[in-house]
Each structure stands twice: as structure tokens, then as C-alpha cells.
Amino acid sequence: MKENLNELAAFMAVAREQSFTRAAGKLNTSQSAISQTVKNLEQRLGLKLLSRTTRSVTPTETGERLMALVGPALEQLDAGLAQIAALRDKPAGTIRITADEYAINAVLWPKIKGFLHQYPDIRIELTTDYGRVDIVAERYDAGVRRGGLIARDMIAIPISGDIKMMVVGAPHYLQLRGHPKRPQELANHHQCINLRLPTHGGFFSWSFMESGRELKIRGEGPLVFNSIGNVLDAALAGYGLAYVPQSMAEPHLQAGRLEEVLAGYNMVHPGYHLYYTSRLQASPAFSLLLEALRHRG
Numbered sequence: 001m002k003e004n005l006n007e008l009a010a011f012m013a014v015a016r017e018q019s020f021t022r023a024a025g026k027l028n029t030s031q032s033a034i035s036q037t038v039k040n041l042e043q044r045l046g047l048k049l050l051s052r053t054t055r056s057v058t059p060t061e062t063g064e065r066l067m068a069l070v071g072p073a074l075e076q077l078d079a080g081l082a083q084i085a086a087l088r089d090k091p092a093g094t095i096r097i098t099a100d101e102y103a104i105n106a107v108l109w110p111k112i113k114g115f116l117h118q119y120p121d122i123r124i125e126l127t128t129d130y131g132r133v134d135i136v137a138e139r140y141d142a143g144v145r146r147g148g149l150i151a152r153d154m155i156a157i158p159i160s161g162d163i164k165m166m167v168v169g170a171p172h173y174l175q176l177r178g179h180p181k182r183p184q185e186l187a188n189h190h191q192c193i194n195l196r197l198p199t200h201g202g203f204f205s206w207s208f209m210e211s212g213r214e215l216k217i218r219g220e221g222p223l224v225f226n227s228i229g230n231v232l233d234a235a236l237a238g239y240g241l242a243y244v245p246q247s248m249a250e251p252h253l254q255a256g257r258l259e260e261v262l263a264g265y266n267m268v269h270p271g272y273h274l275y276y277t278s279r280l281q282a283s284p285a286f287s288l289l290l291e292a293l294r295h296r297g
Helices: 002-017 020-027 031-045 061-085 101-118 171-177 183-189 228-236 246-254 284-293
Strands: 050-052 057-059 093-099 122-128 142-146 155-158 163-169 206-210 213-217 242-245 259-261 272-276
Touching: 002 020, 002 031, 002 050, 002 057, 002 061, 020 031, 057 061, 093 101, 093 284, 101 122, 101 142, 101 228, 101 246, 101 284, 122 284, 163 171, 163 246, 171 259, 183 206, 183 213, 228 242, 228 246, 242 246, 246 259, 272 284
Parallel strands: 093 122, 093 142
Antiparallel strands: 050 057, 142 272, 155 272, 163 242, 163 259, 206 213
């Protein structure tokens, strides 16, 4: 029985990762060992489960059927073992969370710092991602996204207040280019430092509220980043205007390194939520983290 489970777990890892090397890393074993384990499974079943080339490894039709049959059962076993392990005196285990860069820096990390000191046997893995991640398929325990971007079949709790966006620029840039009076001026008269979302390919929208309606502006400029931290740094250096959350800009506004423009047109986005499936509710470690992150403002 143990050999069967090991073989199935090895096959599932290779099929999902489409790589013996990455699968071996996930299972903390060697590439040769996992290759032999999958080969043993194929020989025992008398069926080819994986198509191997020099560049890729993909499941055959039979392999895909096996994934659909045993995948959910193996996930239930993993969840059950995790719950049993969590019954120890000290809450322990690894919690994997996907979130965008700003959520990690401004929402999660400030709360997690103290939490980890209090529960040293709990490990938290944070992965930066801007897309609408299927946490079940990607094997995350939870995800963090703004309200309105979460699938309806997920449990979601608020972990931050609403997020006010603002346009800011360095004083010497504004002396040179002037202060825009309306958002429409950004497109033709100003340098806009854009954020390209890594998982979407497009620019993050500069949204404003004008006469009770949302207005989106597409500005151009000399710089595009895939990190909002770099966008803010470029604005501080005077390369143009940046569209960032208020909490990121506030320390620099107070110090005089940045100035806000278009203050009457600010867009306010819904706050962040932590979303997860019901299978984690029985985990003491996850329950503790949930309470630490919950927004009470």
C-alpha cells in the first residue's frame, strides 16, 4: 500500500509540473529516484502514463484519466494528515498564500511578523502573483485579492480597509511640467510611469472618479515596471507621475519628497480579502493566522 501511494504521488507531481526535475524538488528527492518510481508504476499497470521528450513531459490520455481519478483522493489524504498533525500541542505546519505585491508588503507582512514570533512552528510561504489564481489547482492554502475579484465558491474574510489610490510626483518634476487639473491632461501633457501586471500583460488601469462615474486614463511615459515599488522609486527620482495606493505615498508626502495631484478625483478600491476553501477550517494553524489577519477597522 505504501509503495502504491508513493508511486501515485510521484506520478501526480511529475504530471502537474511536467518536469521530473521540478517534481523531484517538490518531493525533496532526486530526479533519478522519481523517474524510477514512475517507471515502476507504469510497468506494474502495463500502461504508458507519461509522454517524454527532450524538452517536455506530458501525461498521456491514460495518464490524464489517472490524474482525474486519484488526484482528489490524494489531496484528501494530504488534508487529513495535515489536520491530524495539527492536533499536536503546538500549532505547526506550512501555509502557502498567493497575493499581489502590495498586499504582501502593506497588508500581510506587517501582521505576519508578530504572528511568527508567537507561533515559531508555523511556516508561511508567500508568493507574489497578480492573477486570479485557482488556489485548489495551484495547491495554495489561501489567496489574497481585492473584493470583487474572488470566485463565489470561496470563503472570504476582509483583511484590510478600502484602498485609496492617488497620483503623485516629485516637486522638481511638477515644477517643470506643471500640476494637472483634470485626469484627461495625463494622456498628452505628462509622463506616466506604468505598472505592467506580470500575469495579464497589460498596464494597471489609472482609474478616477469624475461626476460620480469611473474614468480610466491611458498615459504614456519613459518607464514601465512590473513592480509597484519600482514605480514609486521612479516617481521619487522625478521621471514622471505614479499611480499608487495612498499608504505607499504617505511617508514621502509628509517628508516633502512627493506631492499629490488630482486630489479631487481619487478612486477608492475595495479592500483585500483572504479567500480559501472549507477544507482548511479544521486546521488550528490556519485558524490562528485567520484571526491574526482579520480586519477589525
